Amino acid sequence: MNALLTVEDLSIGFRSEGKDVTVVRGVNFTLEAGQTLALVGESGSGKSVTSLGIMGLLPPPPQSRTSGRITLHGEKDTDLLTLPESHMRRVRGDRIAMIFQEPLTSLNPVHTVGAQIVEAIRSHRSMTRKAARTRAAQLIEQVGIPDAAARLGTYPHELSGGMRQRVMIAIALALEPDILIADEPTTALDVTVQAQIIDLLRRLQRDTGMAMLFITHDFGVVADVADRTIVMYAGEMVEEGSTRTVLSRPLMPYTSGLMSAVPKLETAGLKQGELQTIEGFVPDPANLPPGCSFHPRCRHMREGLCDVPPVPLEDAGAGHLVRCKRWQDLAEAET
Amino acid sequence: MTDDAPLIRTIDLKQHFPLRAGLLGRAKLTVKAVDGITIDIPRRSVLGLVGESGSGKSTFGRAVMGLEKPTSGTLEFDGIDMAQASPDQTKALRRRMQMVFQDPFSSLNPRMSVAETLGVPLRFHELELGPAGRRDRAAEMMERVGLPSAYIDRFPHEFSGGQRQRIGIARALIMEPDFVVCDEPISALDVSVQAQVVNLLNDLKTSMGLTMLFIAHDLSMVRYISDRMAVMYLGSLVEIGKASDVYFDPRHPYTEVLIASNPEPDPATERQRASTAIRGEIPSPVNVPAGCRFAGRCPKVMPVCHEQTPQLLPLLDEDRLVACHLYHQ
Numbered sequence: 001m002n003a004l005l006t007v008e009d010l011s012i013g014f015r016s017e018g019k020d021v022t023v024v025r026g027v028n029f030t031l032e033a034g035q036t037l038a039l040v041g042e043s044g045s046g047k048s049v050t051s052l053g054i055m056g057l058l059p060p061p062p063q064s065r066t067s068g069r070i071t072l073h074g075e076k077d078t079d080l081l082t083l084p085e086s087h088m089r090r091v092r093g094d095r096i097a098m099i100f101q102e103p104l105t106s107l108n109p110v111h112t113v114g115a116q117i118v119e120a121i122r123s124h125r126s127m128t129r130k131a132a133r134t135r136a137a138q139l140i141e142q143v144g145i146p147d148a149a150a151r152l153g154t155y156p157h158e159l160s161g162g163m164r165q166r167v168m169i170a171i172a173l174a175l176e177p178d179i180l181i182a183d184e185p186t187t188a189l190d191v192t193v194q195a196q197i198i199d200l201l202r203r204l205q206r207d208t209g210m211a212m213l214f215i216t217h218d219f220g221v222v223a224d225v226a227d228r229t230i231v232m233y234a235g236e237m238v239e240e241g242s243t244r245t246v247l248s249r250p251l252m253p254y255t256s257g258l259m260s261a262v263p264k265l266e267t268a269g270l271k272q273g274e275l276q277t278i279e280g281f282v283p284d285p286a287n288l289p290p291g292c293s294f295h296p297r298c299r300h301m302r303e304g305l306c307d308v309p310p311v312p313l314e315d316a317g318a319g320h321l322v323r324c325k326r327w328q329d330l331a332e333a334e335t
Numbered sequence: 336m337t338d339d340a341p342l343i344r345t346i347d348l349k350q351h352f353p354l355r356a357g358l359l360g361r362a363k364l365t366v367k368a369v370d371g372i373t374i375d376i377p378r379r380s381v382l383g384l385v386g387e388s389g390s391g392k393s394t395f396g397r398a399v400m401g402l403e404k405p406t407s408g409t410l411e412f413d414g415i416d417m418a419q420a421s422p423d424q425t426k427a428l429r430r431r432m433q434m435v436f437q438d439p440f441s442s443l444n445p446r447m448s449v450a451e452t453l454g455v456p457l458r459f460h461e462l463e464l465g466p467a468g469r470r471d472r473a474a475e476m477m478e479r480v481g482l483p484s485a486y487i488d489r490f491p492h493e494f495s496g497g498q499r500q501r502i503g504i505a506r507a508l509i510m511e512p513d514f515v516v517c518d519e520p521i522s523a524l525d526v527s528v529q530a531q532v533v534n535l536l537n538d539l540k541t542s543m544g545l546t547m548l549f550i551a552h553d554l555s556m557v558r559y560i561s562d563r564m565a566v567m568y569l570g571s572l573v574e575i576g577k578a579s580d581v582y583f584d585p586r587h588p589y590t591e592v593l594i595a596s597n598p599e600p601d602p603a604t605e606r607q608r609a610s611t612a613i614r615g616e617i618p619s620p621v622n623v624p625a626g627c628r629f630a631g632r633c634p635k636v637m638p639v640c641h642e643q644t645p646q647l648l649p650l651l652d653e654d655r656l657v658a659c660h661l662y663h664q
Contacts, residue, residue, distance in 0.1 A: 043525055190387035190388055190616075191387070191596040192387065192596045195598075196613075219600035223601055247601065258526055259600055277530040279531070281497055282525065
């Protein structure tokens with residue numbers, strides 16, 4: 001397998017009210033061709049900021065600070081973090097495209113759907129307006145919007161949420177990118193429409209062979225789409241592995257806690273009020289607890305161990321990484 | 336009123352909104368947001384109301400709260416027809432019903448401290464309490480919803496989303512209401528916090544003897560808190576039954592689809608499963624289709640579905656109501 005995208009020791013910070021706040025800390029991962037990698041976490045985990053860093057969409061310094069390295073296969077080992085904006089503009093769309101949670105705010109309300117797709121194509125490819133329009137109609141059809149040719153003339157507000165997200169996907173696919181970053185693409189949609197969009201993304205990935213970086217808070221969606229999964233908490237990776245391993249045998253107490261906070265069909269026998277919770281809430285990035293960031297909320301916390309830095313990301317075998325000082329004794333206690 | 340009479344009863348409740356169209360606003364269209372809902376909510380029970388956006392579930396919640404005057408139909412609270420109630424009666428009934436909103440960011444006044452927010456309903460309804468008395472009641476209520484009363488003088492921006500929702504719950508419960516409408520109270524919260532809020536509502540329901548209407552789109556969470564579950568589609572009810580029966584053994588094809596669409600965090604079942612996605616999206620409530628409203632998207636559609644509107648009727652030998660021609664022929 002060849003690495004399409006490599007993120008090495010990525011840290012991202014912002015300047016807020018005169019203070020420097022680091023919201024992504026030392027993130028490392030690779031995305032392989034044709035693979036779907038999920039970044040899972042709650043708000044404040046740093047998952048969306050990581051994707052904005054890859055896309056070069058962070059505010060310029062000094063409002064933001066980045067360190068580390070992001071390399072894209074075929075870009076002569078240049079670091080995307082230091083790439084000039086003119087070059088980055090070519091990478092964006094052409095090599096890496098992105099779709100967002102709320103398609104209504106991502107689409108321009110005063111232009112027709114067709115005009116927006118045509119613009120996306122023509123800003124990167126020399127193509128006649130007519131040819132671009134034909135291509136736009138093909139894309140609209142490919143993303144499952146019925147009556148494609150007629151739909152090119154509609155405005156975003158005339159479409160439902162699900163249809164708008166399909167338009168966003170059509171724009172993202174217009175330049176046949178190698179990587180699609182999907183930031184909570186189904187969170188604002190109803191479940192029946194969410195299922196349609198996930199089906200569509202899976203089909204498109206199969207047909208085009210693109211890689212996907214899928215950002216979500218929903219383990220159900222993760223199980224549906226991802227080959228590999230990274231769980232993030234307070235700006236750090238806390239667990240990584242194949243989706244099957246992470247979901248069926250989570251080693252980090254945060255991962256297992258999150259999963260048992262969601263009712264499952266399997267837990268049918270549970271009575272009301274037996275829903276497990278994680279006490280407390282995500283820490284303020286300007287004021288992180290020492291040692292493991294999760295320790296104040298963790299039911300397995302041991303004083304003098306979990307609150308003492310450093311807490312390294314350890315290899316539990318077969319590419320299953322976990323950031324927990326107690327993962328071994330917790331795994332033994334379980335068996 | 337006897338104790339087994341329902342606290343809330345709606346009979347063929349309709350909430351239509353006129354929509355002006357055409358050059359002079361003459362061609363009048365109607366949004367049939369709630370189109371004939373008949374349901375009881377028994378005392379000290381929780382009714383879960385689920386459906387997609389556009390199903391009319393929030394409009395129904397607002398109608399039951401008396402926030403909108405219904406277009407037609409009857410709404411009874413504790414046996415009193417709300418349309419016939421005198422102003423004094425209405426005021427007395429109002430303090431017995433409260434609401435918890437979805438967004439704990441926009442539903443709290445950013446310039447009011449917790450003490451002030453919780454003091455507002457007391458100022459209206461409990462005139463004999465002085466400022467000190469109101470503050471004591473607010474502090475007591477904070478502890479009940481799991482917030483340290485030391486935070487009483489803090490402002491909304493100093494709290495996390497989950498804590499703000501606790502403030503919203505405290506504000507609803509400080510008048511010790513009998514009935515609470517929770518409109519998507521957990522949808523804006525992080526996963527780890529959702530379970531905390533659901534468990535809190537469950538505890539408060541028991542300790543305060545509350546009757547609740549719990550509106551949400553997430554069926555799995557609704558099942559946890561509800562005794563009965565009602566499924567709504569395009570302004571009308573398609574299925575009502577015991578919450579766990581509806582969840583584990585859905586009868587209406589729409590309920591089946593809703594439950595099957597909810598992804599499970601189990602890779603073994605998920606990636607191998609056949610696609611559960613159904614065609615189409617919820618139609619506009621302006622153009623309600625003839626016959627069954629779900630017929631256009633239904634995987635089990637029959638010719639009769641496009642012609643006759645199915646009635647919400649009980650199934651034989653079962654505590655369940657379903658509006659579907661599959662069961663009533």
